[in-house]
Amino acid sequence: xxxxxxxxxxxxxxxxxxxxxxxxxxxxxxxxxxxxxxxxxxxxxxxxxxxxxxxxxxxxxxxxxxxxxxxxxxxxxxxxxxxxxxxxxxxxxxxxxxxxxxxxxxxxxxxxxxxxxxxxxxxxxxxxxxxxxxxxxxxxxxxxxxxxxxxxxxxxxxxxxxxxxxxxxxxxxxxxxxxxxxxxxxxxxxxxxxxxxxxxxxxxxxxxxxxxxxxxxxxxxxxxxxxxxxxxxxxxxxxxxxxxxxxxxxxxxxxxxxxxxxxxxx
Amino acid sequence: xxxxxxxxxxxxxxxxxxxxxxxxxxxxxxxxxxxxxxxxxxxxxxxxxxxxxxxxxxxxxxxxxxxxxxxxxxxxxxxxxxxxxxxxxxxxxxxxxxxxxxxxxxxxxxxxxxxxxxxxxxxxxxxxxxxxxxxxxxxxxxxxxxxxxxxxxxxxxxxxxxxxxxxxxxxxxxxxxxxxxxxxxxxxxxxxxxxxxxxxxxxxxxxxxxxxxxxxxxxxxxxxxxxxxxxxxxxxxxxxxxxxxxxxxxxxxxxxxxxxxxxxxxxxxxxxxxxxxxxxxxxxxxxxxxxxxxxxxxxxxxxxxxxxxxxxxxxxxxxxxxxxxxxxxxxxxxxxxxxxxxxxxxxxxxxxxxxxxxxxxxxxxxxxxxxxxxxxxxxxxxxxx
Ligand code: SF4
Ligand code: SF4
Ligand code: SF4
Numbered sequence: 015x016x017x018x019x020x021x022x023x024x025x026x027x028x029x030x031x032x033x034x035x036x037x038x039x040x041x042x043x044x045x046x047x048x049x050x051x052x053x054x055x056x057x058x059x060x061x062x063x064x065x066x067x068x069x070x071x072x073x074x075x076x077x078x079x080x081x082x083x084x085x086x087x088x089x090x091x092x093x094x095x096x097x098x099x100x101x102x103x104x105x106x107x108x109x110x111x112x113x114x115x116x117x118x119x120x121x122x123x124x125x126x127x128x129x130x131x132x133x134x135x136x137x138x139x140x141x142x143x144x145x146x147x148x149x150x151x152x153x154x155x156x157x158x159x160x161x162x163x164x165x166x167x168x169x170x171x172x173x174x175x176x177x178x179x180x181x182x183x184x185x186x187x188x189x190x191x192x193x194x195x196x197x198x199x200x201x202x203x204x205x206x207x208x209x210x211x212x213x214x215x216x217x218x219x220x221x222x223x224x225x226x227x228x229x230x231x232x233x234x235x236x237x238x239x240x241x242x243x244x245x246x247x248x249x250x251x252x253x254x255x256x257x258x259x260x261x262x263x264x265x266x267x268x269x270x271x272x273x274x275x276x277x278x279x280x
Numbered sequence: 281x282x283x284x285x286x287x288x289x290x291x292x293x294x295x296x297x298x299x300x301x302x303x304x305x306x307x308x309x310x311x312x313x314x315x316x317x318x319x320x321x322x323x324x325x326x327x328x329x330x331x332x333x334x335x336x337x338x339x340x341x342x343x344x345x346x347x348x349x350x351x352x353x354x355x356x357x358x359x360x361x362x363x364x365x366x367x368x369x370x371x372x373x374x375x376x377x378x379x380x381x382x383x384x385x386x387x388x389x390x391x392x393x394x395x396x397x398x399x400x401x402x403x404x405x406x407x408x409x410x411x412x413x414x415x416x417x418x419x420x421x422x423x424x425x426x427x428x429x430x431x432x433x434x435x436x437x438x439x440x441x442x443x444x445x446x447x448x449x450x451x452x453x454x455x456x457x458x459x460x461x462x463x464x465x466x467x468x469x470x471x472x473x474x475x476x477x478x479x480x481x482x483x484x485x486x487x488x489x490x491x492x493x494x495x496x497x498x499x500x501x502x503x504x505x506x507x508x509x510x511x512x513x514x515x516x517x518x519x520x521x522x523x524x525x526x527x528x529x530x531x532x533x534x535x536x537x538x539x540x541x542x543x544x545x546x547x548x549x550x551x552x553x554x555x556x557x558x559x560x561x562x563x564x565x566x567x568x569x570x571x572x573x574x575x576x577x578x579x580x581x582x583x584x585x586x587x588x589x590x591x592x593x594x595x596x597x598x599x600x601x602x603x604x605x606x607x608x609x610x611x612x613x614x615x616x617x618x619x620x621x622x623x624x625x626x627x628x629x630x631x632x633x634x635x636x637x638x639x640x641x642x643x644x645x646x647x648x649x650x651x652x653x654x655x656x657x658x659x660x661x662x663x664x665x
Contacts (some may be wrong), residue, residue, distance in 0.1 A: 045457070105626070106324035119622040141622070150538065156404040157395040176395050177318075177388020180406050182328040186468025188621040192328055194319035213317035214388025223383050267621075270467040 057229035061246030063166030065275035072241035084237035092200035109191040112142040147273025154184035284658030308641010332386035345489010346372035347452035369424035374649035418468035471549035486523035491597035573603030
């Protein structure tokens with residue numbers, strides 16, 4: 015039964031070639047059997063499309079560092095110390111899920127303004143995976159190792175990824191990192207609630223699915239002192255929608271049609 | 281027919297031993313890469329594809345270029361090419377060996393490669409690329425082998441081979457089109473996001489593939505008793521000339537669109553290649569060399585007087601082959617990633633281990649080509665005798 019249903023879904027998936035991968039990928043993903051982070055308890059937080067609003071006016075360099083640190087320690091993201099591996103290698107092998115950049119880097123298409131407010135020019139802008147509505151990374155992946163869940167989160171299956179890095183070429187936000195070497199010796203303290211990765215696979219922000227599953231807010235949201243809001247973008251009564259109604263917000267590279275779910279208050 | 285591949289003189293065995301040595305060295309370095317990870321290459325978070333994928337892209341072109349001898353012979357009944365079609369088909373096989381091995385050495389988790397077939401993902405162009413590449417390999421093996429065997433037996437090849445021959449013609453176009461689609465369907469990578477990428481790939485393929493074939497034909501004439509034929513080589517030279525003109529024309533179209541529209545996203549990558557960007561420009565000398573080689577090759581190919589001189593023709597073919605290799609094998613992939621989506625410039629250059637592994641891959645293909653050509657020439661010599 016289960017097998018024939020799967021087969022059918024695959025065939026319809028083939029017929030739907032060219033359409034968004036979201037539906038097929040989502041269904042196939044649900045078929046993958048038990049996975050620790052897709053299990054839903056009573057306390058699990060759920061949504062139709064998770065999203066974030068980042069209030070950049072409230073984030074200075076220290077806070078940005080604290081947020082980044084919170085994410086990276088929670089998810090066993092390695093740090094290649096330039097003093098140990100050398101600055102060039104540290105840069106090449108770098109892995110980051112959320113990081114600080116400038117306005118003109120975050121908003122490449124709309125950011126070239128010669129006469130910018132100095133304050134905005136120096137303000138840190140946190141960038142991360144946008145959990146796009148129509149994610150080009152999932153479209154590119156030849157194994158469904160990266161896929162969009164029913165709640166809108168774009169996630170990685172580290173055990174299936176073949177390391178072809180097509181998704182990295184496809185992501186127009188530079189959100190993905192590749193394990194060019196074994197990351198484990200470079201993790202300061204391993205968080206046992208989330209797996210470490212092996213060399214040769216891609217990784218990125220997972221919207222803290224493992225925390226949402228137990229009713230906790232994403233680590234970056236928790237560390238942000240209220241500067242980052244998360245919630246269901248498709249629920250008009252959600253807090254995030256209220257914030258969006260009240261503020262002027264923008265998203266990165268909207269002209270590409272990816273539909274980013276991360277919004278910025280400037 | 282395999283016996284031809286075993287019987288050879290000293291030179292033949294010396295060449296084989298040399299290739300085996302290169303393969304051994306390349307394989308050793310690959311074992312190191314397997315242990316350490318792709319970190320031994322020059323690849324980075326920003327330039328996540330490089331030398332390996334570039335060889336795939338270039339050699340797909342050489343493989344597709346084989347169709348330039350198959351098509352005139354089978355579709356236009358151009359009899360002269362009957363002498364060399366099998367050389368075109370076998371060259372395509374060797375080129376495909378480079379393509380498939382380059383994909384494998386590029387993978388972070390090569391042991392999981394079958395996931396592509398277990399979790400079929402028709403929305404991924406990479407899936408289709410594996411389909412067309414393996415399909416083309418199969419077609420050329422079937423066709424090349426059967427046609428050669430028939431020639432040896434002095435018979436006509438079996439009728440059932442015919443549909444495969446016809447199929448191989450559009451299939452050749454498809455391999456390079458799908459390979460271009462790997463790049464040109466990605467949002468936000470403006471250097472690749474151009475509808476002319478597939479036509480441009482094909483044009484450079486139909487120049488570079490036959491150019492290599494011309495060089496191989498000249499070599500075969502020197503070292504064996506089989507002469508691929510002067511007319512054959514001259515016809516190939518004309519094909520190469522037209523294809524090279526088309527290739528340079530398409531590139532000119534790219535330049536016009538990018539620079540007349542004055543859109544930074546479109547100009548930046550080209551500027552990076554030919555002039556450098558924000559003070560970074562490792563590829564600048566390479567790209568000018570590439571353009572220079574291709575233009576010079578064209579100047580030698582257009583006038584009949586130089587084209588008809590086989591010595592000059594050989595030089596032109598070599599220049600064109602190298603020029604197109606720099607263009608597609610170094611520039612095209614890197615430039616798509618530089619500047620990165622956040623408009624930062626992080627450059628890429630292959631490292632020594634990366635180059636050695638690639639040489640190993642080419643050595644495997646050269647070994648395959650040597651064995652196949654040895655058989656083909658053996659049959660041709662026998663039939664002629
Ligand atoms: S930001 Fe990049 S990695 Fe994240 S969903 Fe969009 S395309 Fe995929
Ligand atoms: S690297 Fe992994 S996740 Fe990315 S496209 Fe390849 S298989 Fe999919
Ligand atoms: S949502 Fe979670 S994984 Fe994503 S950046 Fe925030 S803390 Fe990191």
